[in-house]
Amino acid sequence: MSYTFKGNLRGQICEDCYETLFGIEVVLYLPWRRGNETNEQAPYGKDIRIVTAEEANKRKDLFVAKTTTDANGNFEFSIDDKYQEYSFDIDVIIPTVPFAKKRDKSIRPVQLHLATVYPQQLDIWNYVIPFKVWCNIRGKYFDAWVICGQLYNCETNKPIEGATVTAWDADFITDDNLGSATTDSNGHFRIDYDSLTFKKTFLSPWINVETDPGLPLRFQNGPDVYFKATLAGEKLVDETKADARKNVDYCLCVKLCSEINVIDENDTFDSAWTGFGDSFSASFGTGVQDFDADGYAGANKNVLYSTVALTGQAPLKATSGNRIKYRFLISDVTTPNGTASPADANFTKIIGVTPGLFAASIVIKLDKKVPTGTLDTLPVISNQADFDVEGWFDVTNAIERTLTNNGYATSDLSLFKIIDTDTLISLNTASLTSQPNVPDTPAGVAINPANHIQIEKFAIRFQIGELLSNGTISIQPTNGKTLNSVIMNNNSLxxxxxxxxxxxxxxxxxxxxxxxxxxxxxxxxxxxxxxxxxxxxxxxxxxxxxxxxxxxxxxxxxxxxxxxxxxxxxxxxxxxxxxxxxxxxxxxxxxxxxxxxxxxxxxxxxxxxxxxx
The missing domain is CATH 2.60.40 (Immunoglobulin-like)
Structure with a gap:
């Protein structure tokens, strides 16, 4: 007679990142040391350790049975009834790890003791090798380095699917490409690499070493990792060497946040005007991207010029199912940021109504869910036809216009992912500023104070509206926003x-x-x-x-x-x-x-x- 002992093995890389351990030998021994028995199912076993060759040799006489995990990390033993009252040491012999780049025959398998259990008291023994142990085994013994991450939208926290994420190692001369991966439906991605990937130099393959960027030149064990991410040609994440995570370990766990979102036509969420481009917020405050009370932008007291993208988010529909519309109004009368806003009557200029203020720009991208090689990505470019007489912008109209102009029916929207590029509308600031350039002056002569260029400030208001069945707009005051002072200038230096x-x-x-x-x-x-x-x-x-x-x-x-x-x-x-x-x-x-x-x-x-x- 016999009884069955079943189990499953996984390795932990991050808090929410695990890998199945397949092709691993699971070995049962009679206990080598008494008093360590457990039926623990939790990830952290109290007796986990690397088994030395000397210890393995001493335990040969205690061997009972062995088997190999399948593709799902499952294993099964049929144990003779004579061991009915026995506990067992459970060891694993690891010949390699998932996605290891090196397949060097000189690499010796690693034997790991997991726990001592009474299998007859368990329906199934699920064991997770804790990340501190598993990552060390992956890297130290098999030179297997891994990045597990998730990409999501900063505002909605919604995961972004189908994006290409690339990891780079910042080096002194040339940065190393560690690899790329595509995010899944939960925004998760995984990139595997080995040390040779980030130790490349201009003398490779003869000399391989990891160097830190900048001076003094330092030689470190781990890479300095930063990320780029794109979707349908749109930059979602654009880190640089300055953002690099220094000298990372064998396992790196990251969360990447993007202002750009992938939405469904029926998604509902709060609308918001959040910034100017990707450099400044649309808020008064003390943050490095905020506006100060006078209307200067950011920590460097910048001034807006040329065409500026007014960025943020807005769904296509309200919870009622009605279309969402939005607009931007501008006032020549300003008040200090952080105080009461200018009176409503001062907001006499409207983007899309006042000539010259509107600048066409990509506001949405449509990316085909199943690529066919023809018109897989369609940029949705704002157009004067998308505004009504009061300046309400209808992004759904822009999407439908783009579909029909490219030979699709409006119902074909379901074939596409909707990529919110973060641009709500673009503003041509040159149509607001009016100060003349200073007159030509001989070299060495100061500009006459009478010809100095005067400051020009404007207030900007964002409004969200819901298109009702009777054709009127119901303004949603809770989603509006006003920035009281924004300094603009388009004069030549x-x-x-x-x-x-x-x-x-x-x-x-x-x-x-x-x-x-x-x-x-x-x-x-x-x-x-x-x-x-x-x-x-x-x-x-x-x-x-x-x-x-x-x-x-x-x-x-x-x-x-x-x-x-x-x-x-x-x-x-x-x-x-x-x-x-x-x-x-x-x-x-x-x-x-x-x-x-x-x-x-x-x-x-x-x-x-x-x-x-």
């Missing part, structure tokens, strides 16, 4: 440079002695400016100081708008200027920002001259 000694000659004559620069820099939102001098041989390559005005960097002081100098000496005593051709270059940058990127550095404005001794 003014900068001009000359060499005094060249202007006093033919502009082509060699010059000698002390050389003087003439420059003027001005912008109401100036962040930085600098002068640099170099010669052809680069024996001279240095910045020029004009203390305390220049160089200027990281400026947020609204009173520092630039400077002018009619006669700035650029020689460096003791004289370092040899006979050669020189270039004097002027660079500057404003704090203008479109919510995605800051306006690029302007320059160089350059003056060339030949210096003779």
């Amino acid at each position: 003014f900068m001009i440079l000359a060499i005094k000694e060249l202007e006093e000659t033919t502009l082509c004559s060699p010059i000698s002695g002390t050389v003087h620069a003439k420059y003027t820099v001005y912008h109401p939102y100036l962040q930085s400016f600098r002068l640099n001098l170099n010669n052809n041989s680069l024996s001279v390559n240095r910045g020029i100081n004009d203390a305390p005005f220049m160089p200027l960097s990281a400026n947020t002081d609204p009173t520092k708008t630039g400077h002018a100098n009619l006669s700035l000496p650029i020689n460096n005593p003791p004289a370092d200027m040899e006979k050669c051709t020189y270039a004097l270059k002027l660079y500057a940058q404003t704090r203008l920002h479109n919510g995605r990127n800051q306006q690029s550095q302007v320059g160089p404005v350059e003056q060339l001259f030949f210096y003779d001794i």
Whole structure:
């Protein structure tokens, strides 16, 4: 006679990430040590340990039986009745681990003691090797590294399915691609790799070593991991080296949050205007992305310019099943952020109604659930036809228009995933600002205060409405939002440079002695400016100081708008200027920002001259 002992084995990688252990030998021994018996089902066994070769040899005479786990990690023993009253040591012999990259025959199997149990008292013995033990076995013995993660929407916490997630190792010279994976219906993904993947260098395969980015150069055991994620060409996660998780262990568990969401046409959730692009929130506060009381954006006191995406989320339908519409109103009258908003009557400009304010942009992407190779991804671009006469924007209308323009019926929406790109509407700020640029001014002459560019502020209000059966809009006040002050500017940065000694000659004559620069820099939102001098041989390559005005960097002081100098000496005593051709270059940058990127550095404005001794 005999009785059956059944069990299941899994390894824990993260709190919510497990793997089935298949092809593992399960071995029963008579107890080697008494007093350790348990019927524990919990993940953490009190007696788990690596079995040494010496211990395994001593226990040979205690061997009872062995079997192998199937594809689901299940195992089964038929045990003779003579062992009816016995407990057993349960060991596993691990020849490899799931998804290990290396299949080196020199790698010896690992024997692991799990517990001592009375199997006759159990219906089934489910055992999870705890992550601290399992991850160490995977990495230390089999060089198997793994990332388990989940991707979800930041606002709704809804998992994002079908996205491609790529893990990168930040290195000193070239970053290593650790691998990519596609998220499942729960937003989960898994990436497996080995140490050779992140120890690649320009001397690989001869020299493989992990290096940290930046200086001083450090050599570490684990990679510095950051992530990128895309869906239908849309960036969901766009981390950089600065976001890298340093020197990670064999198992890395991550949660990745994206502003972009994948929704269903019948999903309902709170609508919200949350930001400007991906750089600033639409809120007053002390956070690095918030607006201050005066209307400056973010910690660097940026000012909005050009076309700006007003970002957030809105479902296609209300809980009633009616269509959702939304709109943005703008007031020239402002109040400090954090105080009472301007009166309703001041919001006289409406995007989609007031000419010039609306800018077309991708607001939704439709991604075919089952790709066919033809029109699998359709960008839904906002259009003037999607607004009514009061500026209410109908995203469902935009979706249906896109489907019919591409040969689909509106009912074919069910064939597509709806990717909310986070852009509600895009605003052309140039249609709001009206300050003229400063007039041309000779180099070295300060801008006349009468011509200084004045500050321009606007208040922005977001409203959500439900389209009723009678064709009217029911405004939902609980979902509205107003930002009282937002500073905008679309003026050009003014900068001009000359060499005094060249202007006093033919502009082509060699010059000698002390050389003087003439420059003027001005912008109401100036962040930085600098002068640099170099010669052809680069024996001279240095910045020029004009203390305390220049160089200027990281400026947020609204009173520092630039400077002018009619006669700035650029020689460096003791004289370092040899006979050669020189270039004097002027660079500057404003704090203008479109919510995605800051306006690029302007320059160089350059003056060339030949210096003779």
